[in-house]
Amino acid sequence: MPENVIVTSALPYANGPIHFGHVVGAYxxxxxxxxxxxxxxxxxxxxxxxxxxxxxxxxxxxxAGKDYQAYVDxxxxxxxxxxxxxxxIRFDAFSGTSHARNPHHRELAQxxxxxxxxxxxxxxxxEEQFFSPSLxxxxxxxxxxxxxxxxxxxxxxxxxxxxxxxYLDARRLANPLCTIDGQPPVLKATKxxxxxxxxxxxxxxxxxxxxxxxxxxxxxxxxxxxxLEELRERPETRDLPxxxxxxxxxxxxxxxxxxxxxxxxxxxxSKQYFAERGEPERFERLWKDPSTRLIHFxxxxxxxxxxxxxxxxxxxxxxxxxxxxxxxxNEFFQLEGRKFNTxxxxxxxxESVRGRFSTDALRYALCTMMPETADADWSWKEFQARVNxxxxxxxxxxxxxxxRFAERFLESELPPLGQPAPRDREILAAAGxxxxxxxxxxxxxxxRRACQRLMAFSSECNRxxxxxxxxxxxxxxxxxxxxxxxxCAELVHSLAILAAPILPxxxxxVLGAFLPAHDDAGRPSLPPGPLRVQPxxxxxxxxxxxxxxxxxxxxxxxxxxxxxxxxxxPPARKPDEKPATAGAPQAAAPAGAIAYESFAxxxxxxxxxxxxxxxxxxxxxxxxxxxxxxxxxxxxAGIAASYTPEALQGHRVVVVANLAxxxxxxxxxxxxxLAADDAEGKPRLLTPGPGTPDGAKVK
RNA sequence: GGCGGGAUAGCUCAGCUGGUUAGAGCGAAGGCUUCAUAAGCCUUAGGUCGCCGGUUCAAGUCCGGCUCCCGCUACCA
Numbered sequence: 001m002p003e004n005v006i007v008t009s010a011l012p013y014a015n016g017p018i019h020f021g022h023v024v025g026a027y028x029x030x031x032x033x034x035x036x037x038x039x040x041x042x043x044x045x046x047x048x049x050x051x052x053x054x055x056x057x058x059x060x061x062x063x064a065g066k067d068y069q070a071y072v073d074x075x076x077x078x079x080x081x082x083x084x085x086x087x088x089i090r091f092d093a094f095s096g097t098s099h100a101r102n103p104h105h106r107e108l109a110q111x112x113x114x115x116x117x118x119x120x121x122x123x124x125x126x127e128e129q130f131f132s133p134s135l136x137x138x139x140x141x142x143x144x145x146x147x148x149x150x151x152x153x154x155x156x157x158x159x160x161x162x163x164x165x166x167y168l169d170a171r172r173l174a175n176p177l178c179t180i181d182g183q184p185p186v187l188k189a190t191k192x193x194x195x196x197x198x199x200x201x202x203x204x205x206x207x208x209x210x211x212x213x214x215x216x217x218x219x220x221x222x223x224x225x226x227x228l229e230e231l232r233e234r235p236e237t238r239d240l241p242x243x244x245x246x247x248x249x250x251x252x253x254x255x256x257x258x259x260x261x262x263x264x265x266x267x268x269x270s271k272q273y274f275a276e277r278g279e280p281e282r283f284e285r286l287w288k289d290p291s292t293r294l295i296h297f298x299x300x301x302x303x304x305x306x307x308x309x310x311x312x313x314x315x316x317x318x319x320x321x322x323x324x325x326x327x328x329x330n331e332f333f334q335l336e337g338r339k340f341n342t343x344x345x346x347x348x349x350x351e352s353v354r355g356r357f358s359t360d361a362l363r364y365a366l367c368t369m370m371p372e373t374a375d376a377d378w379s380w381k382e383f384q385a386r387v388n389x390x391x392x393x394x395x396x397x398x399x400x401x402x403x404r405f406a407e408r409f410l411e412s413e414l415p416p417l418g419q420p421a422p423r424d425r426e427i428l429a430a431a432g433x434x435x436x437x438x439x440x441x442x443x444x445x446x447x448r449r450a451c452q453r454l455m456a457f458s459s460e461c462n463r464x465x466x467x468x469x470x471x472x473x474x475x476x477x478x479x480x481x482x483x484x485x486x487x488c489a490e491l492v493h494s495l496a497i498l499a500a501p502i503l504p505x506x507x508x509x510v511l512g513a514f515l516p517a518h519d520d521a522g523r524p525s526l527p528p529g530p531l532r533v534q535p536x537x538x539x540x541x542x543x544x545x546x547x548x549x550x551x552x553x554x555x556x557x558x559x560x561x562x563x564x565x566x567x568x569x570p571p572a573r574k575p576d577e578k579p580a581t582a583g584a585p586q587a588a589a590p591a592g593a594i595a596y597e598s599f600a601x602x603x604x605x606x607x608x609x610x611x612x613x614x615x616x617x618x619x620x621x622x623x624x625x626x627x628x629x630x631x632x633x634x635x636x637a638g639i640a641a642s643y644t645p646e647a648l649q650g651h652r653v654v655v656v657a658n659l660a661x662x663x664x665x666x667x668x669x670x671x672x673x674l675a676a677d678d679a680e681g682k683p684r685l686l687t688p689g690p691g692t693p694d695g696a697k698v699k
Numbered sequence: 700g701g702c703g704g705g706a707u708a709g710c711u712c713a714g715c716u717g718g719u720u721a722g723a724g725c726g727a728a729g730g731c732u733u734c735a736u737a738a739g740c741c742u743u744a745g746g747u748c749g750c751c752g753g754u755u756c757a758a759g760u761c762c763g764g765c766u767c768c769c770g771c772u773a774c775c776a
Contacts, residue, residue: 219704222703222704223703223704226702226703300703300704300770300771301770301771331704331770332704332769332770332771334769334770337769339769339770368711368724369711373704374704374705374712374769375704375705375769375770376711376712379710379711381710382710382711382725385710385711385724385725385726386724386725389724389725389726390724390725392736392738393736393738393739394738394739396736396738397735397736397738397739398735398738398739399735400734400735400736400738401734401735401736401738401739402734402735403735404734404735405734405735408734409734448712448713449713452712452713452723452724455724456723456724459739459740462738462739462740463739463740463741465734465735465739465740466731466732466734466739466740466741467740469732469734470734471732471733471734471735472734474734538736539736540736541736542736615774615775617700617774618700618773618774618775619700619773619774620773620774620775621774621775622775636774636775637775638774638775638776639775640775641775664774664775665773665774665775666774669775672775672776675776683775683776
């Protein structure tokens with residue numbers, strides 16, 4: 001019986017490009033799943049769009065000198081284009097959360113807020129919060145430092161004391177300073193609304209999760225069970241100029257927290273979709289029907305949110321919204337063993353792919369590398385192997401040899417299936433078995449397994465062909481030869497159908513080889529009558545060694561800190577990176593130039609590391625004795641990830657010599673070293689040229 | 700340091716609730732074949748299942764300890 005299924009992919013944050021890591025985590029599996037479900041006859045509604053609120057976007061937009069809407073419009077377009085063109089993702093509804101793009105979003109998010117409020121799951125609390133007069137913003141606790149009122153540690157952060165490990169009340173810190181500009185903040189009252197997650201957990205979330213999660217992926221369950229332990233109340237509003245206004249009187253300047261409104265985007269985008277189609281009633285009918293299966297495809301970092309908080313919100317409205325049936329989250333995806341990083345160039349630029357490889361080749365390779373149960377990564381060698389050996393040699397070649405043979409030797413005419421021989425029946429049954437196995441794999445979100453099964457079946461087809469030896473039959477038993485090729489046509493058709501969710505374009509092409517034409521992609525077999533076939537242009541081409549070499553060379557250059565071609569794109573916010581809370585730090589940073597005096601105030605000097613040791617109480621820190629000619633400074637530097645103490649002996653460095661001393665994890669640092677991050681995000685020290693004596697001023 | 704995840708054939712990985720000779724694909728080697736995109740098919744490859752100990756008639760598969768790797772996070776900006 002057909003099911004109603006709503007499939008969502010995590011809403012990409014509209015402040016940067018998306019890369020293969022995102023694609024393989026949330027978009028490709030969703031798209032494959034959707035296509036598979038459709039072929040099965042289910043009614044699928046595939047929803048996505050851009051997440052367009054939050055502090056990070058306001059900051060980026062300000063830096064770019066654009067207004068917020070223009071900024072998110074740009075990325076909205078860009079992201080959609082990438083997903084659709086590069087990897088062939090076909091959403092039903094793709095919109096966004098900004099009011100201009102989606103007029104339904106604001107109202108629906110506000111309705112959620114009010115429902116939760118009326119049902120007692122949101123409560124307001126007015127608290128004094130640190131406010132920076134110089135920045136004109138409220139400061140999140142973690143951006144305030146002061147003396148711990150519990151242990152006296154003088155560098156306690158507002159949220160937690162690093163020395164005694166206790167959670168702190170920022171307002172009780174002695175001598176608070178803003179860590180952004182070093183100015184003392186003032187306390188100012190502000191009112192916010194908190195989601196009562198402990199209450200929701202006790203009342204419903206825990207029971208729901210524990211009872212219903214039997215068939216969820218193991219990696220997801222482990223993650224959620226852990227997070228369930230520490231569900232706390234969360235403020236769901238912010239003081240910001242960009243977002244969904246809090247729908248209550250006297251709340252000017254307050255908006256809903258981006259994490260609150262973003263997932264509601266799934267609903268509002270769907271609502272917009274149906275409204276624009278002139279069927280507005282279908283929206284609630286679908287989202288409130290208990291038999292609808294809601295499935296969220298997300299990355300590992302979104303698990304807690306989609307498995308606990310958002311379901312809690314849906315439940316808490318008591319409005320009858322369905323809650324997710326499954327959240328088949330993927331783990332992280334890396335590139336040749338390292339994290340994708342758009343700002344350092346450690347990613348795959350579109351030029352490396354566009355026009356070079358088909359979307360199907362990319363889809364297939366990504367699918368076989370999908371981080372379903374553990375972190376995985378993109379490897380160019382692996383990509384080449386998958387495309388060449390699987391798609392080209394195995395699947396593509398079976399299709400080609402079958403169709404070409406029919407054309408060359410059988411005038412493209414094939415008889416009705418008639419009475420298949422035992423071996424024919426066997427291989428035709430194998431197609432059914434493959435279909436069943438692949439369906440089971442898809443339904444369990446085992447996409448890699450589905451790929452493997454597809455190729456296994458393709459191998460079976462090749463084996464059948466070799467056993468039958470049509471090139472021999474052609475001369476000895478022409479009738480049997482035609483029959484065998486008729487079976488092969490059947491197999492080619494089966495391959496196309498089976499591959500369709502993963503390789504939609506290829507499937508389409510292959511189906512075009514059969515006459516009379518039939519476009520029912522879900523059809524399990526060809527019409528039984530006589531058949532005309534026509535050969536196809538080459539389905540796949542091999543990935544040359546040269547291409548792999550080029551790409552690897554490019555990455556090697558990036559790794560060395562070279563200036564390999566990398567579009568100057570702002571880094572995408574990682575999905576788990578919480579949009580900074582009200583009044584984010586970088587807000588202060590003016591976008592433009594500084595006066596020369598500002599630079600001149602910094603005293604930079606050449607120096608040499610005389611001694612180095614590990615910081616006793618921090619993993620990333622080294623404690624250095626740096627000679628500056630006339631004096632030796634103790635400098636604590638966060639470079640342990642890149643350098644061992646031994647390697648630093650005698651290393652030349654550039655030191656900020658007039659930086660106010662500061663205690664770092666208990667040791668006073670009398671200066672700072674200059675360094676630049678490499679492709680892995682690890683710091684690399686700057687070195688003065690030869691002949692510059694210690695103490696020489698850098699200008 | 701805290702939290703989480705890994706460690707199985709050269710490579711990428713499967714191995715659920717413990718049970719005959721530990722599997723697949725790729726790569727490699729040898730052979731067969733010529734319809735096909737120098738594609739296909741067959742055979743082979745003998746890996747202390749990270750290390751140590753324990754539970755058990757029986758352990759990659761459960762328990763404890765250890766080592767290494769990865770991600771998030773803290774100290775670093």
